[in-house]
Each structure stands twice: as structure tokens, then as C-alpha cells.
Amino acid sequence: MDRATSSYQALFHRRWGHLRRDPVRALAWLLDAPDLLDAAAPEWTGRIATLGPVAPEVADWLARLDQDPTRLEAALGGKTYTRLGLYAEKLMAFYFAEQGRLVRHGLQVRAARNDTVGEFDFLLEHGPDALAHIEFATKFYLLNGDGANEFDALVGPNLADSLGRKMRKVFEHQLALGDHPAAQALLPLPVTQAQALVKGWLFYPSGTWPTMQGIAASHCRGFWCPLDEFDAIPGDEFLILPKLQWLAPLRADPSTQTMDRPHLASTLTAQFDTSSTPVLVATIRRRDGVIEEFERGFIVPNDWRTRAAQLRMVKSNRTH
Numbered sequence: 001m002d003r004a005t006s007s008y009q010a011l012f013h014r015r016w017g018h019l020r021r022d023p024v025r026a027l028a029w030l031l032d033a034p035d036l037l038d039a040a041a042p043e044w045t046g047r048i049a050t051l052g053p054v055a056p057e058v059a060d061w062l063a064r065l066d067q068d069p070t071r072l073e074a075a076l077g078g079k080t081y082t083r084l085g086l087y088a089e090k091l092m093a094f095y096f097a098e099q100g101r102l103v104r105h106g107l108q109v110r111a112a113r114n115d116t117v118g119e120f121d122f123l124l125e126h127g128p129d130a131l132a133h134i135e136f137a138t139k140f141y142l143l144n145g146d147g148a149n150e151f152d153a154l155v156g157p158n159l160a161d162s163l164g165r166k167m168r169k170v171f172e173h174q175l176a177l178g179d180h181p182a183a184q185a186l187l188p189l190p191v192t193q194a195q196a197l198v199k200g201w202l203f204y205p206s207g208t209w210p211t212m213q214g215i216a217a218s219h220c221r222g223f224w225c226p227l228d229e230f231d232a233i234p235g236d237e238f239l240i241l242p243k244l245q246w247l248a249p250l251r252a253d254p255s256t257q258t259m260d261r262p263h264l265a266s267t268l269t270a271q272f273d274t275s276s277t278p279v280l281v282a283t284i285r286r287r288d289g290v291i292e293e294f295e296r297g298f299i300v301p302n303d304w305r306t307r308a309a310q311l312r313m314v315k316s317n318r319t320h
Contacts, residue, residue: 008034008220009249009293016062017292022245023076024066027091029199029248031058034218036139036200037167043214044167047175049134049195061098071098084243088138088199089121101125109183118177123191130192135174139166139200140246140280142224142298143209144308150212152312154202157278157298159311170196201246203298206232223297224278227268230299231261235283238264241296243280250282250293258284258291272301 016028032054039048065072075094081087089106096102104123111117126132141154141163151164177183178191202215203224211217225233237258241250259267268279278300282293 007295008218009295012249013251013287013292016248017251019062019066020251021066021069022248023072023091024062024069025248025251026088026244027065027072027095028054028062030088030091030138031062031095033199033220035216036198036202036219037196038214038216041214044196047171047195049197051197081244084246085138087244088247089136092136093122096122096124103131103188107186109177109180109186111180111182117180117182118174120177120183123187126193129189131178131187131189133175133178133191133194135170135194135196137166137170137196137198137200138247139163139198140203141200142203142278142300143205144305145312151214155308155312157280157300159304159308167196201296222295224300225297226300226302226304227265227272228302230265230268233283233297235295236260237284237286239282239284239291239293240264240267241280241282246280249296250284250291252284252291254286254289254291256291268299276301276304276307278304 012029012032015032016025019025019028031051035048035050037044037048039046039050041048072091072094075097076087076090081090093102093105096105101124102122103125104120107120107123109117109119120133121136122134124132124134139156139161141156141161143154145153151167152162154163156162175194175196178187178194184190201220201222202209203222204210206223206225206229209221223233237260239250239252239256239258264281271279278298280296280298283295283297284291285294286292
């Protein structure tokens with residue numbers, strides 16, 4: 001199938017191309033994007049939440065919100081967000097509140113004044129006399145090698161995290177928070193369901209991807225490559241995606257300054273001289289008077305793969 005018609009980006013543009021405001025588009029992506037994890041896979045033992053298809057009334061609500069974002073802007077507080085996870089969490093809190101389901105957001109639990117046990121991302125109504133605890137995450141991982149655990153081979157661009165490490169923390173600590181005595185003293189109702197809601201994108205070498213048990217087959221995906229392999233990546237026009245635009249596929253005004261391949265390569269070369277942080281790049285096309293993201297991928301420093309392997313070896317040695 002032609003990649004231009006089969007990519008998630010193409011599907012998103014067809015369904016949500018009428019939305020113009022970045023926060024509304026980001027919220028639409030959070031609600032509409034395929035789950036990152038397969039909720040039915042035995043690995044997750046029923047502890048993965050899913051939102052399901054966007055209902056027509058929610059799609060209409062998003063369209064109205066795009067026309068008049070006053071309530072959303074008030075919920076976001078007019079601040080400039082630097083943490084993508086916090087921005088996504090604020091958007092989801094707004095959605096749950098607007099749907100009349102939110103009981104508490106960001107409820108911290110302390111065993112003592114200086115002893116924080118954890119925090120409930122979302123407590124939602126779950127029947128008349130119970131709560132659902134939703135642990136929420138938006139994650140971006142690059143597949144690097146296979147490793148002893150394939151989820152540990154999905155690593156964050158800065159090499160500080162992996163899908164395996166994240167889910168172990170979620171299952172072993174965060175989803176158990178409702179059972180802690182200090183939490184029970186704060187809860188207005190008992191937590192009878194605790195699940196993780198995980199959205200995100202996975203990135204694969206050269207844009208090819210294996211089937212992975214536990215990963216939703218329809219998940220959002222892209223490519224990654226070292227800078228010295230960038231010439232093999234298709235495309236004529238590119239944009240570097242700022243972090244707050246990592247969620248929804250990009251839509252930009254046609255006057256936006258784009259980069260051709262030599263310009264992007266020289267920009268990244270200069271950036272990697274002083275920083276080891278990978279850069280998320282969108283391949284773009286012009287359609288109907290707007291710029292649309294066609295594909296996305298991380299360009300990483302040429303030594304990134306080596307550093308990832310060294311870090312994996314260190315962590316492996318620590319466990320033995």
C-alpha cells in the first residue's frame with residue numbers, strides 16, 4: 001500500500017484536518033491515536049486502559065473547541081510548557097473534566113511530611129461507589145537491538161528510559177498506590193480499577209518495524225537513523241519539531257520556513273557538535289495551501305547507537 005495513503009499521519013489529516021489550533025489538535029491526537037500497548041496482550045494482565053474510538057459527539061465537541069478555545073486556554077493556564085508529559089496530562093485532565101468524569105487530578109500521597117509515596121495521575125468515576133485510577137503516559141521510544149527483554153530495547157532518545165523500565169515502574173509501584181494506607185486515608189471512594197493509559201510513537205531503524213508481542217499493531221510509528229545515514233531517508237522538505245509538537249502530526253501555515261536536505265544536515269551537524277540530544281524531524285508536503293507532516297523520525301548523533309549499547313551493558317551488569 002502507498003505510504004502516502006496508509007500512514008497514521010495521512011489518516012489524522014483526513015479526520016482532523018479541519019482543526020487549526022495546536023492544543024486542540026494535540027488533544028484530538030491523544031483521544032484518537034492508537035494505543036501504544038495492546039490492552040489484550042497477556043503481558044499486561046488486563047492493566048492497560050483504552051479510550052476506544054472517538055464518539056461523534058466528542059468529535060463535534062473538539063470542532064467547537066477549535067472555534068472557541070476559551071475554556072481550554074483557561075485550563076492550560078496561559079503558561080509556556082517545557083515538559084511534554086505535563087502538557088499532555090493537562091490536556092487529558094481538561095477532557096476528563098469536560099466529560100464529567102474527573103474526581104481528582106495529580107493527587108499526591110505522603111506517608112509523612114517529607115515522604116512522598118506517589119501521585120494519582122487521574123481518579124475517575126467508576127460506578128456509583130468507586131474510583132478508577134488511570135496512570136497516564138505519552139512516550140517516544142527508539143528500537144535499538146533486541147536485548148534480553150525486547151521492551152528494554154525500546155529506549156528513549158536521551159537513553160534515560162526504556163519501555164521495559166517504565167512499565168515495571170508503573171506496574172510495581174504506581175498502579176499499586178491505591179492500596180497504600182496513606183492513599184486510602186485521602187480517597188473519597190475506594191479504587192476498584194487501576195490501569196495505565198499509554199500513548200506515543202515508536203521509531204525503528206530505517207523505518208522498518210518488527211511485530212512485537214504486547215505492542216498494538218496499529219501504533220504510531222516513525223524511523224530513526226544516525227546523521228551519517230540521513231541521505232537515505234526520502235523527502236525534499238523538512239521541519240524540526242519542537243517538543244510540544246511531538247504529539248499530533250504537524251500542520252503549519254504555508255509561510256513557515258522549511259529546510260531542504262543540505263540545510264537540515266548542516267543544522268544538525270552544528271547542533272550535534274555541542275549536544276548529544278536526538279532531534280525529531282518531520283518530512284513535509286504541501287497540500288491544499290497548508291504544510292502537512294508526511295512522516296517523522298529521530299535523527300541521532302553518529303555515536304548514539306554505541307552509547308545506547310554501552311548503557312545497556314552497564315545496566316545488564318548491574319542486574320547480575
